[in-house]
Amino acid sequence: MDINGHAPESGKLDQKAHFYSAWPLILILFGGVIGSLYGVIAYLLNLKIYSSELTRLNKVLANLLCGMSAISAWWFSAQWIQSNFFQ
Numbered sequence: 001m002d003i004n005g006h007a008p009e010s011g012k013l014d015q016k017a018h019f020y021s022a023w024p025l026i027l028i029l030f031g032g033v034i035g036s037l038y039g040v041i042a043y044l045l046n047l048k049i050y051s052s053e054l055t056r057l058n059k060v061l062a063n064l065l066c067g068m069s070a071i072s073a074w075w076f077s078a079q080w081i082q083s084n085f086f087q
Contacts, residue, residue, distance in 0.1 A: 020063060021049075021063065023063075024070045027042075027070065027071065039074075046066055049062045
């Protein structure tokens with residue numbers, strides 16, 4: 001098995017993959033520092049997803065799941081911080 005036959009010519013993804021991967025970055029607008037952190041982590045994970053060997057449908061579904069997980073994690077973190085530190 002030749003690994004060069006399966007590896008892309010360059011390690012770069014096209015702009016469409018970056019655009020699709022970046023949707024969790026909306027957390028930067030209303031999520032503050034914690035939302036920014038979760039958004040950037042989700043963006044980086046989405047880039048890993050789009051560079052994987054999954055099918056196109058699985059990449060899209062994993063992208064959505066990753067972003068929704070980031071939003072959920074931000075929501076639960078914000079609720080926890082609010083209930084423990086701002087009572």
